[in-house]
Amino acid sequence: MRDAMWAIGIVLGLMLIAVVVKGLLSYAHTYLTSRVAYKVITDLRNDMYYKITMAPLNRFAGEKAGDLISRVIDDVNIVQGAIASISTVLRSSVTLVVFVTMMFLKDWQLTLLAIALLPLLAHMIRRFGERIKATSRHVQMRMSDITSQLQQTIFGIKIIKSFTAEETEIDRFKETNWQKYRLMMKRVRMRALMPALVEFLTALGIALVFGFGCYRVLTGKLSTGWFFGYIAMMGMVFKPVRDLGNFNAALQQAIASFERIKYVLDMSEEPHDDPDAVELRDGIKGEIEFKDVSFKYGEEPVLKGINLKVAPGERIALVGPSGAGKTTLMNLIPRFYEPTSGEVLIDGIPVRKIKLSSLRRLIGMVPQEMILFNGTIYDNILFGRPEAEEEEVFEAAKRANAHDFILKLPKGYRTVVGDRGMRLSGGQQQRISIARAILKDPKILLLDEATSSLDTESEKLIQRSLEELMRGRTTLIIAHRLSTVMNADRIVVIKDGRIIETGRHDELIAKGGFYERLCQMQFQ
Ligand SMILES: Nc1ncnc2c1ncn2[C@@H]1O[C@H](COP(=O)(O)OP(=O)(O)OP(=O)(O)O)[C@@H](O)[C@H]1O
Ligand SMILES: [Mg+2]
Structure with a gap:
């Protein structure tokens, strides 16, 4: 048992x-x-x-x-x-x-x-x-x-x-x-x-x-x-x-x-830097030169034999009909695309020979539509230079005429904007974008001016912040406003992928060419 x-x-x-x-x-x-x-x-x-x-x-x-x-x-x-x-x-x-x-x-x-x-x-x-x-x-x-x-x-x-x-x-x-x-x-x-x-x-x-x-x-x-x-x-x-x-x-x-x-x-990556690619230092002058540049996306040439030298600190306004190739021309500078023939040079160095990251660090871009990321306003500005101090972010916002309106928001700099920044007005979004570029402090500035018209008050604020941003930088600006072309050092008229006229506003008007007609149509 x-x-x-x-x-x-x-x-x-x-x-x-x-x-x-x-x-x-x-x-x-x-x-x-x-x-x-x-x-x-x-x-x-x-x-x-x-x-x-x-x-x-x-x-x-x-x-x-x-x-x-x-x-x-x-x-x-x-x-x-x-x-x-x-x-x-x-x-x-x-x-x-x-x-x-x-x-x-x-x-x-x-x-x-x-x-x-x-x-x-x-x-x-x-x-x-x-x-x-x-x-x-x-x-x-x-x-x-x-x-x-x-x-x-x-x-x-x-x-x-x-x-x-x-x-x-x-x-x-x-x-x-x-x-x-x-x-x-x-x-x-x-x-x-x-x-x-x-x-x-x-x-x-x-x-x-x-x-x-x-x-x-x-x-x-x-x-x-x-x-x-x-x-x-x-x-x-x-x-x-x-x-x-x-x-x-x-x-x-x-x-x-x-x-x-x-x-x-299997997607391709951007081309790697040349083994002998150089690092652009902060001390560069910011001269841009297009040497016989041609470019095509597919079969049709979009840019044909572009020759243009932009002096350090010069402000160039690009004008021309829609589809003329203005944005394309700009995209060649940060090497988003490679020219089909010819060369783009910065301070005399072909951009192919410059380390991509150092090239892009020296270029500031403010695109046509304002792109804000999902996050706080503070983070959106900080994106320009992530290692910046808080004081520098506020300073950049002040110079972009954005500080005051940001402080009036319920959560101030901590206000979260959706991916598309819907919570902010068009003009406010643009000023955040400008603050971001000011914080980045680039030597070369590429601006695609917004076509959407803002009210005069807002317009003036944007204009003032842009002036602040452009000071002392080599600037290429695709212009849609008369005030912008009037303030440019030189106007470059592009039509069908070619530069057809260059000069100051009054010179080109006096000449009575394509620019004069464009002015009558575009800036009334
Ligand atoms: N990614 C692309 N792939 C193929 N073709 C393109 C591409 N981007 C632009 N194009 C073509 O290249 C030409 C020039 O375009 P681009 O954007 O440079 O014109 P734009 O002068 O900036 O015009 P807009 O004033 O309307 O902005 C157009 O005919 C356009 O259809
Ligand atoms: Mg364009």
Whole structure:
């Protein structure tokens, strides 16, 4: 009696220990596989962001932002799912190998019969896998469309509303979303059908084995006990086979996504610096020279034989009809694009031969539309020179005529502006942009004057802050206002990619050429 109780006690104890060990192993399994999967996708996203940030500007010309976002977010998630189930696959493979080996050792003829259907099964799984991959590719493309439209809507909500296009946009979104739904359901049907077919083929295998096994038992070649043991082993093999089939489906989905990820990882980077590239020091004079510069984006030349020398501290106004190539000309200075022929030089050094980071550090840009980042006003100004002290940020804001209005905001410098700075007026956004450029304190300034007209009061404030910004810097300004061209040292008129006239305002007016006509049309 005592012995029996002991025995029971030991068995119960062992069972408890087994449960604890199993729990620990299951914890370790979940923890380790998740860790691997998360680590991989975190690295993957970092690499993708790096590539997107390092890509040259022209890489983005034909790119939809939403598509890139979808690749970084959704496709990486799908890959994560497949990575996480790799351990299940390993476990299933081991189980499969162990049991099939045992079955072979027990009765190889019976086992050959049992796996006779395997090639058929493999073929089926492969065919399903291919179709799942193709469908997944389409699902992900629709996902990109959804992200793109969402992003465009959020950015362009004002336009949509002003054209009362809400209904059309909603319908368009619904259509894409339902298309994605239908594709996903198609994939679900394939993914659900496969286990059923696997099960059917397995059952067929078992039936064959059962019949042949019974025959062997009846003819005395196999004992009844072993026969049932054998059938039990076959049952154990069923789950791993199904798991492998399911994994294949997930894997095909992940491969379709990985192709889309690879597209981002394969994006080209901006050209690396020449080995003998020089570092531009703060002491540069800031002379800019275009020497016989021509440029084309595609087939059509956009700039043709540009020769222009800008003296240190000189202020040049670029004018010309829309599409003449003004912005393009400016983009060549910070080397956003490379000239097709000819050279751009700063202080006599070709920009190709200057370290890219040092080149761009000396150039300040105030773009046409004011770009504010999601963050506080303080951070937005600080972006100009992240190592600047607080006092310097305030000083820059004062010089840009922004300090006073910032202090009037409920949270002052800590006011958060959305990605598009919607909370601020156009003029206020411009002044923040100017403060940022003042803080950066660049030697060369590139301004694309805003076309949107502001009220006179605001206009005057902007004008005063721009004056403050331009003082003592070599400035190229794409001018849309009469006051700007009047204040320029020299006006450069660009038409069809060529410089056709240069001079001061009154000189060009007196000449009665293209500029005079442009003036009559543009600055009334
Ligand atoms: N990324 C690009 N890829 C291909 N073509 C471009 C690209 N950017 C501009 N272009 C083309 O180059 C020409 C010059 O464009 P650019 O932006 O330099 O004109 P712009 O003088 O600044 O005009 P606007 O006064 O309207 O701003 C245009 O015909 C335009 O279609
Ligand atoms: Mg332009």
